[in-house]
Amino acid sequence: MRRPWSSKRARSTEQPIELRLPSCLGYEKVAMDTAAVIAERMGFGPDRVAGLRTAVSEAVTNAIEHGNQGVRNAEVHVVMAIQDDTLIICVRDQNYHQFDRSYGIQRPDLQRALRGEDVGWGMWLIRQFVDEVEFTGVPNGGNEVRMVLRA
Amino acid sequence: MRRPWSSKRARSTEQPIELRLPSCLGYEKVAMDTAAVIAERMGFGPDRVAGLRTAVSEAVTNAIEHGNQGVRNAEVHVVMAIQDDTLIICVRDQNYHQFDRSYGIQRPDLQRALRGEDVGWGMWLIRQFVDEVEFTGVPNGGNEVRMVLRA
Amino acid sequence: MAFLDDALEVTSRRHGNVTVIDIKGDVTTFADAKITEAYTAATEAGAQKLVLNFHHSNYINSAGIAILIRIVTSCGRHGQKLAMSGLNEHFQKIFRMVGLSQYADIHETEEQAVAALTGA
Amino acid sequence: MAFLDDALEVTSRRHGNVTVIDIKGDVTTFADAKITEAYTAATEAGAQKLVLNFHHSNYINSAGIAILIRIVTSCGRHGQKLAMSGLNEHFQKIFRMVGLSQYADIHETEEQAVAALTGA
Ligand SMILES: Nc1ncnc2c1ncn2[C@@H]1O[C@H](COP(=O)(O)OP(=O)(O)O)[C@@H](O)[C@H]1O
Ligand SMILES: Nc1ncnc2c1ncn2[C@@H]1O[C@H](COP(=O)(O)OP(=O)(O)O)[C@@H](O)[C@H]1O
Numbered sequence: 190m191r192r193p194w195s196s197k198r199a200r201s202t203e204q205p206i207e208l209r210l211p212s213c214l215g216y217e218k219v220a221m222d223t224a225a226v227i228a229e230r231m232g233f234g235p236d237r238v239a240g241l242r243t244a245v246s247e248a249v250t251n252a253i254e255h256g257n258q259g260v261r262n263a264e265v266h267v268v269m270a271i272q273d274d275t276l277i278i279c280v281r282d283q284n285y286h287q288f289d290r291s292y293g294i295q296r297p298d299l300q301r302a303l304r305g306e307d308v309g310w311g312m313w314l315i316r317q318f319v320d321e322v323e324f325t326g327v328p329n330g331g332n333e334v335r336m337v338l339r340a
Numbered sequence: 341m342r343r344p345w346s347s348k349r350a351r352s353t354e355q356p357i358e359l360r361l362p363s364c365l366g367y368e369k370v371a372m373d374t375a376a377v378i379a380e381r382m383g384f385g386p387d388r389v390a391g392l393r394t395a396v397s398e399a400v401t402n403a404i405e406h407g408n409q410g411v412r413n414a415e416v417h418v419v420m421a422i423q424d425d426t427l428i429i430c431v432r433d434q435n436y437h438q439f440d441r442s443y444g445i446q447r448p449d450l451q452r453a454l455r456g457e458d459v460g461w462g463m464w465l466i467r468q469f470v471d472e473v474e475f476t477g478v479p480n481g482g483n484e485v486r487m488v489l490r491a
Numbered sequence: 492m493a494f495l496d497d498a499l500e501v502t503s504r505r506h507g508n509v510t511v512i513d514i515k516g517d518v519t520t521f522a523d524a525k526i527t528e529a530y531t532a533a534t535e536a537g538a539q540k541l542v543l544n545f546h547h548s549n550y551i552n553s554a555g556i557a558i559l560i561r562i563v564t565s566c567g568r569h570g571q572k573l574a575m576s577g578l579n580e581h582f583q584k585i586f587r588m589v590g591l592s593q594y595a596d597i598h599e600t601e602e603q604a605v606a607a608l609t610g611a
Numbered sequence: 612m613a614f615l616d617d618a619l620e621v622t623s624r625r626h627g628n629v630t631v632i633d634i635k636g637d638v639t640t641f642a643d644a645k646i647t648e649a650y651t652a653a654t655e656a657g658a659q660k661l662v663l664n665f666h667h668s669n670y671i672n673s674a675g676i677a678i679l680i681r682i683v684t685s686c687g688r689h690g691q692k693l694a695m696s697g698l699n700e701h702f703q704k705i706f707r708m709v710g711l712s713q714y715a716d717i718h719e720t721e722e723q724a725v726a727a728l729t730g731a
Contacts, residue, residue, distance in 0.1 A: 208357070208359050310673035
């Protein structure tokens with residue numbers, strides 16, 4: 190049947206896609222998979238998509254473990270916006286817990302890790318796989334990691 | 341590093357996953373893909389997942405085309421709950437537009453379609469591919485299609 | 492980049508007296524113009540045997556099915572023979588459920604569809 | 612059904628004097644106990660050459676990397692030789708970026724890893 194509203198098709202300037210996840214380890218896989226299929230449909234190649242999977246998984250894992258830690262019924266919000274050929278993904282948690290946003294700029298020291306010291310790889314991995322990353326706070330009092338993937 | 345909160349892992353009785361999509365054709369693919377990867381991770385086989393893809397795509401397409409038609413900045417909400425081995429997916433639109441919920445119980449008549457009459461296949465297809473389907477209204481004034489996929 | 496854009500590619504080729512219409516991409520309401528155009532052009536060129544080859548389509552929805560029903564109707568009107576190929580198992584099943592398989596033979600590969608129509 | 616549950620399977624096999632630990636599933640914080648157990652059991656059984664075979668893992672995160680770093684450390688302490696196999700390109704790249712490839716040779720297949728260790 191002819192659909193009169195076929196002209197009302199999605200444009201790249203539309204509202205974002207939003208995913209709300211329970212703040213429990215395991216659900217980062219849902220964010221990772223969703224981001225990956227969107228990036229695939231946008232035409233990003235397998236290596237870019239694999240990198241995005243890692244970046245999103247680490248950002249959501251941090252939101253669950255650090256941002257929302259201890260908050261009952263907390264949620265993680267993943268906001269994905271398609272702007273032309275660019276995919277912007279923001280991961281938001283709810284528990285503002287100030288942290289050093291320069292984490293991960295320097296490559297973590299494997300030698301220290303091999304000596305048994307705590308070395309976090311997450312923030313560093315995020316920075317390796319997206320074209321732009323910004324750590325900020327959001328008005329409702331949580332952290333936001335904003336990741337940009339460009340064609 | 342050891343994670344003290346590793347005990348706080350996701351259980352099947354947790355809050356649902358929620359996906360909010362702009363009400364534009366094309367975005368049904370995001371819902372379809374997300375539902376599919378969740379079902380795959382739950383262990384549903386390729387044929388069940390393929391059927392779910394069709395059911396979710398048709399339900400979201402209907403929400404965009406019929407439920408939200410004409411509503412500016414409307415959204416489609418897709419709520420996905422994992423209860424043990426069962427996946428429950430609710431597709432909600434925002435514009436309550438009363439419709440015949442018995443649609444699709446009867447197989448649409450291909451002969452009529454071949455004569456050029458309007459025949460809708462969506463509701464019928466949804467019923468073919470999920471174990472349970474219910475069409476209801478939601479309190480905020482929209483339609484809800486509730487689909488259940490059982491192991 | 493693709494995603495929501497109409498990345499559908501529809502092209503036509505001849506294999507002897509069989510016209511193969513290749514459909515690559517999503518078969519939804521947005522595919523209507525391109526598929527109908529390709530079919531109409533083939534018909535105007537006198538095609539009597541047609542294969543719709545879906546080898547690269549992973550998404551066909553009810554609006555896409557409606558497009559194909561209109562082509563089946565038109566093939567009947569023009570006395571054309573129609574076959575389909577390249578559908579994955581799920582869409583083969585849907586086409587059988589809908590009843591489209593009574594009007595167009597469904598083959599695994601393009602080669603099989605062309606061979607069947609050539610012999611017909 | 613799997614999804615959020617710990618569907619990880621870790622099993623050990625011997626190929627001559629090489630112990631192959633097969634890791635099937637997500638390598639995240641939930642994998643720690645099973646992987647460490649398998650490694651410890653192999654070590655107690657006297658294994659001097661080990662292959663971690665990831666053939667069926669599509670998801671390794673930073674917590675998984677931390678588990679593997681601890682195994683590398685322990686291998687160094689026990690004078691064991693360690694190799695990895697079955698990683699897809701993305702995780703091979705990550706292991707190189709992290710520096711793990713300096714401590715464990717990364718091979719495409721289990722066979723290559725076993726052959727390299729057997730000759731070593
Ligand atoms: N969403 C967040 N909320 C609060 N703190 C965070 C968040 N993300 C990262 N951090 C801080 O940054 C540190 C480094 O993170 P990361 O590199 O991922 O390593 P890890 O999570 O293993 O500690 C964390 O230990 C934490 O203190
Ligand atoms: N979410 C909805 N909101 C309002 N009406 C709906 C909704 N879903 C379905 N309908 C009604 O049910 C009818 C049959 O739907 P369907 O079988 O999908 O065929 P089609 O969408 O092609 O008309 C629609 O034409 C519409 O009137």
